[in-house]
Amino acid sequence: MLWHPQLTCQDRIDGGISILLRSPGYRIDDTTMTHDLVIDMYCTPRAVAQGGSQITSDLAVIAQSFAQDLVMPCLCQFQECCEAERVTPPALPCMFFFLRFCYGMALASYIIRT
DSSP: OOSHHHHHHHHHHHOOOOEEEEOOOOOOOTTOOGGGSOOEEEEOHHHHHHHHHHHHHHHHHHHHHHIIIIIHHHHHHHHHHHHHHTOOOOOOOOOEEEEEEETTEEEEEEEOOO
8 A cells, every 4th residue: 555654754754544445356256245345454554552452353344345336346346347358357355464663663464264
């Protein structure tokens, strides 16, 4: 995710909070459920540190809604476009979790796959 340094910098300047969500395009089928979707999520590190378990559950609700209401329809449309153009979409990324530090700022990325 390319925008997290800029978001964190802006949040440090004005004391705000940012949330960034992204899901890549990839091949799905009729059995794909929302809990199978890949979601990258960034939230301002300060908010995560201060919010504790409450912000974690709030972010989970936001990610679930994002997956159900936006990602799933978008991936279905992506799949249809790939089929119409006779293009093979990429396979589902594999499961991983990582926490890395860029420019002294924490970035947590969760990729959900069962």
